Amino acid sequence: MTLGLGFDSHFTASWLRQSLDLGLVIALTFLVLLAVRDRRTLWMVRGLIVLIVAAALGQQLQFQLLSFVLDKLVVGAALAMSVVFQSEFRRFLEQLGRGHLLPSFRQTRRTSETTDRSLDRIVEAVKELSQQRIGALMILETNEMMDERDFAVPGVKLDAELSKELIQTIFQTTTLLHDGAVFIRGDRVVSAGVILPLSDRTASRQLGTRHRAAMGITERTNNCVCIVVSEETGSISLAEAGMLDRPLTSSKLKELLETRFAPISERESVAPSLFSFGRKFSLRVIKLCRRLLQLPENK
Template sequence: MNSTEIGTQAFQKVLGASDKAHYFLNQFNLKNQPFEILDIILVAILIYWVYLILRETRAMRILYGIIVLVVIMVLGRLLQLQALNFILTYVLAALVVAIPVVFQPELRAALEKLGRTKFVGEFGGMKKDKLQEIVTEILSALDYFSENKRGAIIVLTRQTGLRDVILTGVRLDADISKQLLITIFSPKTPLHDGAVIISGDKIVAANCWLPLTEQEFKYDLGTRHRAASGITTDTDAIVLVVSEETGKISLAIGGNLTTDLKTGQLKDLLTKILQHKIEGVAS
């Protein structure tokens, strides 16, 4: 086969790929098929939702690798590269089986969030004055814990339900107050070791046990901080932690910890987060 024939065949493959791409694009006649617009929007939302779940996990790098393989496979089919297509077909078939295993933690977290999500959070529909009153009571308790180096962990629920966590503790359903929080976390009470769960304007439960994170941090963390990171990785809850060793206050959102905060910094920030005006803070 001479160079002219090789060039002709390559040109025909490119033309064939162009025709296939043109045919594919022609399938989306958006002027006459409004449901196809909705279809594209829904697919885009789904892809973006998956991206938001995976973007801060180790699975994101694996996903990038899969995307590269898919792009190569599409190009191989368009250019009719048979050997490459043969190999990638079996590779992708194996990945279909491997993905649920590799992404198991991320898939579980995503399905839990989807299944437990409410349309309005526990604090979202609350009047501003009432919300500020609750935040003030909580922060006053945190000031006391910080000054006296008393360990504490307080979980504020948002849209994701925490029923499984609540069942591990003691049900209270009490009004939120500084004095009650101080009493709960007193070393002499049987409730002080676990977490307090707050939902809306109630202290729902105390002495609750939270899942510990497996995430690696640059600095050593105690059990309370690891629990705060763990529960906020799997849910949209906000967790406030006071270190028993240093008295420093930390805030956990989305698995990220912001440490050494003052209650003055937290007041406006916490109010805005609970009202859904901002998503959170960087670690």
């Protein structure tokens, strides 16, 4: 009888230790995802978590060949993600080293909303630039504040009130800032002459530099959309999540922008969904532990 109780306690302790080990790995994975704040990584991280859980189960069940293959897949997937998202992980490590990790998990909302009047001014400027066939590239911040370190070159700070005339003036070919992008946050023009990373997609190489830059920055972060006016044809494009919607009329552009800049409460964000998933997972683990340890459940 004593031997049986000893075996049960040893098994329970071993199971709890392994569960804690697995839970810490999953928690660390979630922390990395929340720190980089990039929707593109969401499904990749979920896939990595599935591989980690499968590898742990394979070891637990002593499936040696399956466990070996899954272990190699986990390592390969982690290395692939570190290469593909090297800038995001570099930022995560910088925040960790500076002790600024916890503030990065808080949802940072825009300091100013993009109003309908601001959208009207942008669309009017784009319409006239398109008619005059003057090339333009505009970055519009969306639901969260962008990290300007995502830009290749931050550009020249302006912090000016948004107006149709200002946008048109910046993109005149006689100005020094016309080759870069204009960064717009709410009803303010934050900076001009911004240089953006170019997309490496094969399809993007058939497009001009402005279109590749718009695709590049929206591939890198989901906190913005980009408006492009072609210098050659005057056609209007809207880039989001690395994809171009083109050609657009000014009325269609306004419709898309109004939809994109709908109240934040109407759109689902990544972090709350992850917190919800994590909370459900943790509650199930706690409930299972209570049953194993025969502890009373809270009512």
